[in-house]
Amino acid sequence: MQYLLALYLDESAWGTMTPEQQQQGAAAYAAYTEALTKAGVYKGGNRLQPSASATTLRTTSGKMQVLDGPFADTKEQLAGYYLIEVANLDAAMAWAGRCPAAQHGIVEVRAIWAM
Amino acid sequence: MSILDSNDRAHHAAEAAARHSYGKLVAFLAAGYGDVSAAEDALSEAFAAALANWPEHGTPSNPEGWLLTAARRKLIDAHRRKRAEAGPDALDAIADLDQQPGSHELPDRRLGLLFTCAHPAIDPTIRAPLILQAVLGLDAARIASAFLMSPTAMGQRLVRAKSKIRMAGIPFRVPERAEMGERLEAVLDAIYAAFAEGWLDAAGTDAGRRDLAEEAIFLGSLVAELLPDEPEALGLLALMLYAESRRPTRRSPAGEFVPLDEQDVALWDVALIAQAEMALRRAGAMGCIGRYQLEAAIQSAHVERRRSGTANWPALVGLYDGLVAITGSPVAALNRALAIASMEGPEAGLAALDGVRVDARMVEYQPYWAARAELLSRTGARNDARHAYDIAIGLERDPSMRQYLDRRRSLISG
Numbered sequence: 325m326q327y328l329l330a331l332y333l334d335e336s337a338w339g340t341m342t343p344e345q346q347q348q349g350a351a352a353y354a355a356y357t358e359a360l361t362k363a364g365v366y367k368g369g370n371r372l373q374p375s376a377s378a379t380t381l382r383t384t385s386g387k388m389q390v391l392d393g394p395f396a397d398t399k400e401q402l403a404g405y406y407l408i409e410v411a412n413l414d415a416a417m418a419w420a421g422r423c424p425a426a427q428h429g430i431v432e433v434r435a436i437w438a439m
Numbered sequence: 440m441s442i443l444d445s446n447d448r449a450h451h452a453a454e455a456a457a458r459h460s461y462g463k464l465v466a467f468l469a470a471g472y473g474d475v476s477a478a479e480d481a482l483s484e485a486f487a488a489a490l491a492n493w494p495e496h497g498t499p500s501n502p503e504g505w506l507l508t509a510a511r512r513k514l515i516d517a518h519r520r521k522r523a524e525a526g527p528d529a530l531d532a533i534a535d536l537d538q539q540p541g542s543h544e545l546p547d548r549r550l551g552l553l554f555t556c557a558h559p560a561i562d563p564t565i566r567a568p569l570i571l572q573a574v575l576g577l578d579a580a581r582i583a584s585a586f587l588m589s590p591t592a593m594g595q596r597l598v599r600a601k602s603k604i605r606m607a608g609i610p611f612r613v614p615e616r617a618e619m620g621e622r623l624e625a626v627l628d629a630i631y632a633a634f635a636e637g638w639l640d641a642a643g644t645d646a647g648r649r650d651l652a653e654e655a656i657f658l659g660s661l662v663a664e665l666l667p668d669e670p671e672a673l674g675l676l677a678l679m680l681y682a683e684s685r686r687p688t689r690r691s692p693a694g695e696f697v698p699l700d701e702q703d704v705a706l707w708d709v710a711l712i713a714q715a716e717m718a719l720r721r722a723g724a725m726g727c728i729g730r731y732q733l734e735a736a737i738q739s740a741h742v743e744r745r746r747s748g749t750a751n752w753p754a755l756v757g758l759y760d761g762l763v764a765i766t767g768s769p770v771a772a773l774n775r776a777l778a779i780a781s782m783e784g785p786e787a788g789l790a791a792l793d794g795v796r797v798d799a800r801m802v803e804y805q806p807y808w809a810a811r812a813e814l815l816s817r818t819g820a821r822n823d824a825r826h827a828y829d830i831a832i833g834l835e836r837d838p839s840m841r842q843y844l845d846r847r848r849s850l851i852s853g
Contacts, residue, residue: 325608412610413560435608 326367326409326436327416332400333429335374352424360408365419369406400430407436449493453486456502461576464503466548468510470611475555475573476601477517478510485509503545549574550665551611553658556600557625558609565600566629567636572597575654585636585651623666627675627731630658634679652683663718673722674732680715681738684708696843700781704745712742733762737774752782769798770806777810785817805834809844816851824851 341349353371360366375394382389394401406423410416413433420431461482468478485506499505556569568586571577583593603609614622637652659676666672688702719735737758740751759775762768772795780788792811801807812827828848835841 327608413558413608414610414612416608417560433607435606437606 325412325416325438326407327413328434328436329369329406329408329416329420329423330402330432330434331404331406331423331425331429332432333403333425334399335376335401335403337428349424356423357406359422360406360419365408365410365415367407367409369404371404372402375401375403403429446494448498449490452493452498452502453489456489456506457486457576460503460506460545462549462552462574463545463547464507464510465573465576466552466611467507467545468514469555469573470548470551472514473608473611474601474605475552476598476605477514479573481510481513481517482506484513507545547665548611549661550613553626553662554613554622555604555609555611557622557629558604559622559625560607560609561600561603563625563628565596566625567632568593568597569600570626570629570658571633571651571654573601574658577654585633619669623669623671626662627671630655630662631675631679631731633658634682638682652679652686655679656683668725670722670725670727671729671731673718674729674735677715677719677722677735678731678738680711680718681735681742684711684715684742690839694839694842695846696837696840698843699741700744700750707742707745712745715739728761730762730765733758733765737762750781752778756782769795769800769804772798773801773804773807773810780814785814788814789818803834805831805840808834809847812844813847816847821851824848 338346338349357366357369360369378394380391380393380395382391404425406419408416408419410419413435416433416435420426420433423431425431464482465475465478468481469475472478488509489502489506493499552574553570556573557566561569568582571582572579579594579597580590582597583590586593588596634652634655637650637655656676656679659672659679663669663672663676684707685699685702687708688704688706689697691697715735716739719732719739722732722735737755740754740758743749743751755778756775759771759778762771763775773792776788776791776795779791789811792807792814795801795807808827808831812824812831815821815827816824825848828844828851832841832844832848835844
């Protein structure tokens with residue numbers, strides 16, 4: 325089965341980190357991506373631009389509304405994702421637990437709807 | 440043979456198959472297909488087909504195998520109806536079911552199903568109801584009444600939990616050694632939660648709840664049988680058997696609560712106690728203590744009163760110490776204080792109770808105030824004792840317990 329690991333992080337933290345800390349943080353994600361790839365479960369993944377750059381669209385009374393900003397105004401914002409292919413939720417949870425975001429943020433595990 | 444006779448026989452055969460094999464058949468189908476609801480639906484259609492077919496054509500020599508084959512066909516039919524939702528692997532999964540060994544030796548996957556129902560990704564409060572439905576086939580209305588919920592709400596929560604298992608891909612498997620401890624604890628906790636719901640109906644007047652205690656004991660024996668090297672599984676089984684052995688003495692003929700040390704030991708169920716002791720001895724021999732073994736050992740120390748006329752209080756204090764250390768439970772600390780009172784007198788008990796009081800939860804915990812009232816009245820502090828009984832009575836919902844507390848309060852002289 326394929327699973328999306330959605331990474332929710334407090335975006336303000338990044339700005340308060342020293343360049344060394346930022347480098348260490350990036351290295352941790354690189355190592356994690358490498359581990360996923362080596363295990364043959366990596367299907368994709370990306371870091372996202374800050375949620376302030378998000379644009380939200382919806383139709384209200386037949387008219388398309390465009391809003392500047394993310395859908396939900398919460399402290400933790402969707403900051404990136406991984407797409408992995410593993411046998412079941414247990415395996416997906418094991419990988420989610422190893423993700424650096426599980427240490428300093430939230431990882432949501434969602435199964436992909438198989439077509 | 441009349442039509443009525445063969446109808447009866449078909450009914451009996453289907454019922455017997457349902458009772459003996461329901462959980463095994465659901466577990467086998469669900470594990471193969473990854474979907475508890477679909478397995479339950481297919482199986483219930485198979486049972487209906489059996490009742491329509493067997494009176495006419497005779498009961499098959501292997502009813503379980505017949506039901507399995509029929510249920511597989513229903514699964515394929517259902518799959519064709521909603522292909523998009525089930526995913527592309529589903530037909531392969533059903534095909535794999537056919538590759539399984541002959542149904543005479545249907546593999547027992549109930550343990551895997553238990554672990555699925557008590558999976559960490561499933562809300563803890565729905566695990567016990569889910570197990571009762573998926574493994575034992577209890578209907579939602581009966582589970583709802585036992586857990587004091589509306590049948591609609593319970594039904595919706597069960598459907599939601601089963602959808603989650605299917606959509607999230609929760610596996611049907613027994614965990615590896617490394618994760619077994621935590622995962623087994625979740626299964627045992629769910630079984631104990633079912634037992635506790637049944638235990639609340641002490642008088643046994645509510646059939647749904649009384650049966651729940653028996654169902655929980657059945658599940659406990661099943662786990663202990665399928666995981667024979669897990670001491671805590673045996674510990675839980677022993678705990679439930681000890682508790683069940685005292686059921687007839689927990690209420691007076693007039694329906695009033697009877698505390699453990701006033702229960703008539705002659706009415707305790709000796710056969711259940713013997714089973715409990717055996718399970719606890721087997722668990723103890725494995726040399727790995729845990730919460731359920733400690734709680735069972737506490738029951739065992741109380742049961743000693745049957746032989747010696749008095750509970751083993753020194754052992755009880757030590758066992759409660761162990762339980763407090765493992766669980767940090769203020770209830771265990773409360774019982775420890777009462778054991779100290781039984782050994783050293785009410786003043787010592789009250790001093791120990793003062794230590795329990797620091798836990799804020801005790802302020803609204805009826806047994807705390809009842810214990811305090813009892814010990815105070817024994818020291819002759821009559822007004823304080825009455826005051827503590829008032830609080831205890833005010834916190835209690837169960838009429839038989841209120842009746843008991845009222846009477847204890849009225850016995851304070853002067």
